[in-house]
Amino acid sequence: MVRPHGFWLGMDIELGQFSLCLLVLAFSNCGGRWLLILLEMDVSTAIIRTSTIFSLYISFSLFSFSIAFAFSPAVHYLLDCGSTKPTTVDNNRRFTGDSSDSGSQFLKSSRSIFLRNSNPSPDSSPLYHAVRVFTRPSKYAFEIRGTHVVRLHFRPFDSSNFNTYDSKFHVSVNGYLLLYNFTVGKSQAPIIKDYVIWVDAEELVITFVLSEKSEIAFVNAIEVISAP
Numbered sequence: 001m002v003r004p005h006g007f008w009l010g011m012d013i014e015l016g017q018f019s020l021c022l023l024v025l026a027f028s029n030c031g032g033r034w035l036l037i038l039l040e041m042d043v044s045t046a047i048i049r050t051s052t053i054f055s056l057y058i059s060f061s062l063f064s065f066s067i068a069f070a071f072s073p074a075v076h077y078l079l080d081c082g083s084t085k086p087t088t089v090d091n092n093r094r095f096t097g098d099s100s101d102s103g104s105q106f107l108k109s110s111r112s113i114f115l116r117n118s119n120p121s122p123d124s125s126p127l128y129h130a131v132r133v134f135t136r137p138s139k140y141a142f143e144i145r146g147t148h149v150v151r152l153h154f155r156p157f158d159s160s161n162f163n164t165y166d167s168k169f170h171v172s173v174n175g176y177l178l179l180y181n182f183t184v185g186k187s188q189a190p191i192i193k194d195y196v197i198w199v200d201a202e203e204l205v206i207t208f209v210l211s212e213k214s215e216i217a218f219v220n221a222i223e224v225i226s227a228p
Contacts, residue, residue, distance in 0.1 A: 109138030169217030
């Protein structure tokens with residue numbers, strides 16, 4: 001069995017041919033050796049060729065070898081939407097409440113409501129115990145440029161005033177539509193949507209717009225993180 005451990009990706013364009021090269025450093029359980037493997041794919045014919053460039057035998061009775069890549073994002077905005085205080089989840093990831101002094105600067109809405117779940121499920125993350133509800137088009141704005149990951153969290157819950165289960169809405173980023181007539185339906189589990197966005201303006205703007213005949217839009221949490 002060969003287990004991939006890292007890769008390098010490259011593209012080569014020559015004489016009208018387009019090929020894809022994948023250089024993989026892998027460990028083989030058969031004999032305890034490292035293999036540097038070149039995968040070549042001719043995109044026009046979808047033919048993949050594999051060749052071993054070299055193998056490095058290692059005695060794992062002496063030591064083990066690993067490769068790790070660390071990435072620390074320059075931009076890291078985490079918002080707990082509908083919350084007035086910070087929420088810490090998953091390995092000390094700290095989400096700022098968008099109703100707090102530091103978090104409210106990102107919310108650009110004249111008509112929104114925050115709700116808390118009075119009876120949350122014992123196994124649910126505290127990130128989904130609050131929700132930001134919009135009754136008209138609303139947005140969040142972040143002063144950033146470049147490539148970023150945008151992650152949206154949705155988990156509906158029962159409320160005497162609003163039915164988040166039946167809500168339907170659109171979500172866009174800087175005018176590009178991400179979700180159209182989005183609805184969570186009867187889902188009891190969190191729905192998480194991830195997008196990689198290139199921002200060539202002065203800010204990244206996430207906009208929520210109600211669909212026709214829908215009374216509300218909502219979101220539980222937003223993450224905006226600079227991409228590697």
